[in-house]
Every structure is written in C-alpha cells, then in structure tokens.
Amino acid sequence: MEKVGSTSPGWYDGFRGRDVISARDFSREDYEALFRYADLYEEDPGFYRGLLKDCIAALVFVEPSTRTFHSFETAARILGCGVTAIRDPSMSSIAKGESLHDTIKMIESYGASIIILRHPARGAALYAAEISRVPVINAGDGSREHPTQAMLDLYTIARKRGGIDGLRIAFLGDLRFSRTVSSLSYALSSFKDIEIFYIAPPILQIRREVKIYLDDRGVEYKEIIDMDKAREILRSVDVLYVTRLQKERFPDPSEYEKLKGAYTVGPEILSIMRSDAGIMHPLPRVDELSPELDSKPNAWYFDQARWGLNVRVALLSLILR
C-alpha cells in the first residue's frame, strides 16, 4: 500500500466533504485509502492529534449507544474538534415532538462542522443529509444501515487476514433487523470473489433489498436455514460474524426457545472452524457469544471494537480536513 503521513505528497480526496449514509456509496479505492489512514493512527499517533482546528462535531443520538457514541466522541477529541451532544431524547426538544428537520437546522446554525446521527427511523440520515449543508454521518438508522460499522468490520478483516478478496464469511443470528449485516454485505460487494453465507431462521433471513443488491453486483451468497448444513459451512469460512437473536422478534416465543441454542456461540465452535478463522461481533453482546472465547486468538471482536477508533479518526479527518 502507498505510504501516507506528513511526508506524503497529498491527502486522499475521495471522502472530502462527503456524507456517509450507506456502505453502497463507497468504492474499493475509498475503503483501501481509509484503511491506510486507519493504520496511520497507530503508526504515528502524533499525526492526528489536534489536526482539525476550529471544528465542531455534533453527535445527535436519538437511540441508545455506548460504543459508537464514545468512539466518535473520542475520535473527534483526538482530532481537536469540540464535541456537542444531543443524547437523551427525554431531555430534549425531540421529547416535545420537534421534527428532525428543525433539529438539524438548529445544530447547523450553531456552527457544527459535521453531524453524526443515530436515529430509529429508516432513512433518517439520508433525510438529514438533504437538509444539512455540512456532512452527515449515519451512525445507524433503524435496521437499515450502519456504514461506519461496516468500515471497521472490513478494516478488521483486512488487517487480520491480510486482505478482503476471496473472503468466505458466514453471518449468524438476526440478519433481517441487523443494520450491521446489511452494511457489511454492501461493502463486501466492492471486493473480489466474496462468498457470503446467511445463517438464520426464515423469519430473520437477510432482507430482499440486500439480496437484490448483491445479485446486481454479482456477489455469491447462500441463505442457510438447516443447522447441519450451517455446521458444514462453518468448517471452511474465514470469518463467522455473530449477531443476537432477539426473543421479541418471534411471534411465537416457543419458536425462539427452540432455536436459541443453535444461535449461541461457545468454545465448541473452535473444534469446528479452521484454526485461523475469526469470530466477529458488533458488540454489545448479551449471551449469544460466550466469554470463554474471549481469550482465544480467534476472538477478533475486541480488536474489532478497538479499531473502530482508528477508522473513525481516519474517516473524520478525510472528510473534514
């Protein structure tokens, strides 16, 4: 990869001033440039410190979040940005019924350089970006997309595995309502020879819109419902990406109880998977991923979470500098 840093001839311009709404909006070149800048966060920690003067990052989080909120907040602070946060809907105008439109106009008029939005409604980030004159980053909109999570997921795979091309990845759990799975699927379509396995019960299988997109881009994927078949597939994948099966998604609770065991990942998975395969999870987890795995080299999820900071420092600097 091309070298970046203070001695580099110039910045990568592909993110400059852009919104980050969907993982579909970025090219392989964009992702690879982002990874180089994410690497730089560790190689030369001084490079990013205070890089962006007079910038204000507005974090508008109309839904619970710890990890995404704090990694964006920390990234903004490292870069020297002021941070202003609207977090608790019960204490804000949102509780009085203010429209997202007016909230975005207000944030902007108080001088924000960038708006980072988490919102329960589908399409909220796109709508905000249309209103706002400053860039908007989608930090999760309903069950649709979470593109910066896809970026850090890709970065983790690239760094652990040496690259993305030729990846065989299995997603396990609630794929229908997981914005993480949709966004990563979209992002993977920019790379070569990807094979995706969606392991989920029928009512929680990957959404039709994602499949249409993958078909259009010629990405190979399979939906797996049978758990014996799933186990067979897990023998050969590079990555198992786990998400939580939520009880409240099942019309019939007994259906959930029946499936629960098969969708809980414990140490026995290691005897099935390849020794160099990785286990990923967007976190927070509840009980779908056993703490007994935490100390194994196959547990990539803590590095994955940690590297979210690298990726967000890089992304903010590439958009705002």
Place this chain on the structure above:
Amino acid sequence: MEKVGSTSPGWYDGFRGRDVISARDFSREDYEALFRYADLYEEDPGFYRGLLKDCIAALVFVEPSTRTFHSFETAARILGCGVTAIRDPSMSSIAKGESLHDTIKMIESYGASIIILRHPARGAALYAAEISRVPVINAGDGSREHPTQAMLDLYTIARKRGGIDGLRIAFLGDLRFSRTVSSLSYALSSFKDIEIFYIAPPILQIRREVKIYLDDRGVEYKEIIDMDKAREILRSVDVLYVTRLQKERFPDPSEYEKLKGAYTVGPEILSIMRSDAGIMHPLPRVDELSPELDSKPNAWYFDQARWGLNVRVALLSLILR
C-alpha cells in the same frame, strides 16, 4: 450605532456581574448595547473566540431543552469557557430530593463562574441568584420568564425591521403558560409606541401580572378572542409571534378540537399579512406552524433561533469579562 470591538474605547458595563432573572430588569440602553455586541459576533468572529479564559459555565437544566441548552453551551465554548452540565434529573441528586439550595451551593463551590438554570418551578432562578455568589441566568423558570429568549426575539425584530419603536405585534396561541410571551412583553415595554395584540381563547389569555406591568408602563395592548377580529388585526401587524396551543391545557378536549384549526398557521396567512411582516416562533414547533412557510422570506423563525447564539455569546461576555 456606536462601534464596538477591539478598537473600541471601552466595554459596555451595564451587564457586568449581573444576574439575568427577568426581562423587566433591563433598560432600552441595555438591550441596544446587547444588540451591538450580538452584531459583532458576525462582523468579527475572531473577537469573541477564547475571550474569557479560566471561566466555567455551569448549565443546570432540570427540564427538557435542546435549543437553549445547546446555544448556551456553544456560546460558552466559543468564549473559551469550560462547560459543566447537570441535565438529567433522573441521574442526579435532584432525583434523591436534593434541594435547589444545596445544588447551587455545590455548583458554586466547584468553581463555576456563572450558573445557567432552567427549572420547572416559578421563581427558581431568583431563589438561586439569592444563594449564589456568581451570576445566575434564568434559562426558563416554569411558565414565568425566559429573559434571554426575549433578548434574542428583540434582536431578531430589530435586525429584520431596523428597530423596535412603533412595533405592532400579535401573539397567538397559549399566552397564559408561555414564558416567552411574558418575557418579550416585558422587554417591549422599554421601547416607544408599541402595540400588542394577544390572540388566544379566554382560558389561555395573557396573565394578569403581565397586564398590570404593561398598564403601569403605559404600553398599549388588546386581548383578542374573536378570530374574525384577529384576522383583521393580522392585516396590519409587523410581527406574528406563534406559540403552541397545548391540548392538555383544556379541561374539555372537544374545546381544543374546536379551536385547533384557528390556531394553526399555514401558508394562507401570507395572503392576509403585509408582505414585509414577519412570523416568529420560539421553537420547537410541533404542528402549529406549517413547514410550507419555511422557505418564505416572512419566516423569521430560523434566523431567530440562529441569532440566539449571537445574543448569548454577547450576553455571557458582557456579564463575565
């Protein structure tokens, strides 16, 4: 107007070290000085940046707020103040029953330079100012007063209209429980030839204490209940100031349903009002003010919200420098 700024012979001293509890406490000279310093925020943005070193602004918000909170927070940060916030009553000692007295003493003992208080109880800000040795700004106390909102409202009128004297203004909606309407009415009494029209159903008409004050100061006002009369008046006013009619204020919900339409302002208002008249709203709005008006030159409310920052930067600097 006299020129201010770094080359000016001296600062205006009328706000120095003062509490801001009621719009009744300020003179025409105070308001006009404040407007000059608010203009300066746009004319010479560098003037205010980092002006106040070693200052800590404590924001104590025991009631929902987005706009007021964030514009004070942003203003304090622009001036170089540290910001400490007590916002969510459910996570604070207030939830354990701590008295406002002890909260104010604590905030003060941790080194606050100024306390900005929003509180649901009438007179809370005045009480806090009596306890505190540092200045207190009332950011809304129950339905009584919101003096910095009155300041930004006045500033908006002065800037859009070229001055306040001779203003004809109609207030529409829930005038009884609106602290915004009370405070702006008080503030207007410092200017000449003001005419105020209070358009509201009888149970939501302007409070007696406001009328007594206006009578004492010789300000002309009328209470309007009949909507045909109201429409007649709207033909000639300079400003229509809209507030929300809240369903929960009506003992009989059918009464609310009957009135609702007449107190909702849509694009048809433009065919009634003068072409140079302005529509104002303290925001947030819910559905009393149609988004179809947003792009019209008569919609002053987004500028009004935005200029809140100018006014609060100016006010904090005049109190604290």
Place this chain on the structure above:
Amino acid sequence: MEKVGSTSPGWYDGFRGRDVISARDFSREDYEALFRYADLYEEDPGFYRGLLKDCIAALVFVEPSTRTFHSFETAARILGCGVTAIRDPSMSSIAKGESLHDTIKMIESYGASIIILRHPARGAALYAAEISRVPVINAGDGSREHPTQAMLDLYTIARKRGGIDGLRIAFLGDLRFSRTVSSLSYALSSFKDIEIFYIAPPILQIRREVKIYLDDRGVEYKEIIDMDKAREILRSVDVLYVTRLQKERFPDPSEYEKLKGAYTVGPEILSIMRSDAGIMHPLPRVDELSPELDSKPNAWYFDQARWGLNVRVALLSLILR
C-alpha cells in the same frame, strides 16, 4: 507537615498507578500525604492547572450522582484531562444488557488513563479493576464502599480539628446500607485512639464485616440503640456524622414513623453538643438535617463537600502523574 509543591524534592509515590477500591487499602502515611496535596490545591492553585497532559478520565456512572460525578469531572478538567462520561444507563449499551466486563474493555481500548466507576453492584469496582489495565477508582459500589468520600471526610476532620488521632465520632442514621459510613470507619482504623459510636435502630446498625475489621485492628466502637444513651454520648463527641434513615428500609412503615423524629437533626442539637464539635453529612440531604443549621460554625458539611474537589484533584494527580 512536610512541604510539597514545585520546589519539593519529589512526589509522594504511594498512590502512583494504584486502584482505589477500598478505604482498607491505604495507610496513615497515604492519607496524610493526600492531605498535604489537598491543601496545596488552595495554597497554590496554579500548581495543578494542566498538570496532566494527554490524560483521559472515563467516568462510568451506572447510578444517580451529582456531587461525586461533578467533583471528579471538575478535578479532571483542572488537571488538564479530557473527560468522557457514560452516565445514563437508559441511553447506553448497559440498557442492552452489556456486561460490565465488555464496557470496561471498551473504555480502556478508547484510551482512558483512569476509570472512575459508580455501580449499584457490590464488588463492581474490584471486578472492574481486575479487568482493566489502567487504574480504577471506586466512586461507590452498592452499599459497600465509597473510599474517596472517606478521604474527603478524613480531610475535613483533619483540617477542622487539627488531626485525626483521639477522635470521638458518632454516626447517626442508616449505617447498614451507607457505604460512606463503612468506608470512613475503615479509614479511621489507620489512626490512633479512635472511638466510634454507631447510633441506629437494630435493623440499620453497622454491618458485621465492618465490626470484624475494627475488632481486628483494635478500634473501639459501640452500637447505640437507646436514644437517651445517644444524647448522652453526643455531649462529648468531636463529630456527629449524619446519614439518612430511608423509609423503604423498614419492613413496617409505622416503625419508621416512630423513629423518624429521633434521627432528624435540627438546631436543638447545638445545645447538646460541645461548642467546637462538627456536624458532617455526605450530602445530598433530604430532611434529616435542618437548613437552620447551615449558617452555624458547627455545620461542616458544605466545607466537606467543597473540599471533595481538593481531595480528588490531589488523588488523581498522585495516581496519574
């Protein structure tokens, strides 16, 4: 006492890099060093300003708090640390069931220099310290311990009284569930000739584990249930430390109503206690301590709260520099 400050030959090393989990973990020498550094906060305010560069204090408060939160936040800011806060459990991953383990790992991976934790579960701070590679400060774990409160309590006594040795102290109220009373009792055991009187109804008397500890360390203490006896003792104590009797602790509410009066402290206490005795309270108070006492020289509780800042500035600097 030995002089500290910029001209001092060296820092006290007893706190460097340590966790602060229990008041049992510190020696007389530690406490006395801490007091000298706490004094220094007033003697030479410039000494601490910006002392710790590139430090990030993470405040994780999974339980209501105003005073402890804000004094730690203010102390960290004075020292030049960035502050990142996880406060409202309803807006964070904790609401999604994330384990404390994963929260601590996340906080750490985002670069925290120190973690300050308030948590409702017993032993939460100890557990966090075992996971974390950076120091952890226990800011209250259930009803067990609150060691930094003990530090500021001791500092208040030392400063008001000239020293700790020979102290006669009475604790009044709910001693069983008060982490403040446990931690201060432990801390007092490092000093000489201490006499402790625990005044409480039987169901709210001091916990067995505290008594065992005091017995082991040879500290004299008495449990007092009879209120006539209590009044007799109050004549001679140096300090009366008041905590709240909470109605919800009593299985029988009428029992609470009967006792309530005897556990409420008003101005009449001054005719019983020695004229130089002090009244302390961890605050917030509700109605167990009358505001009529506030202006008396015996009311030490506002200084006690205020000096929390001195002690926390000193402690953070001693751990992190």
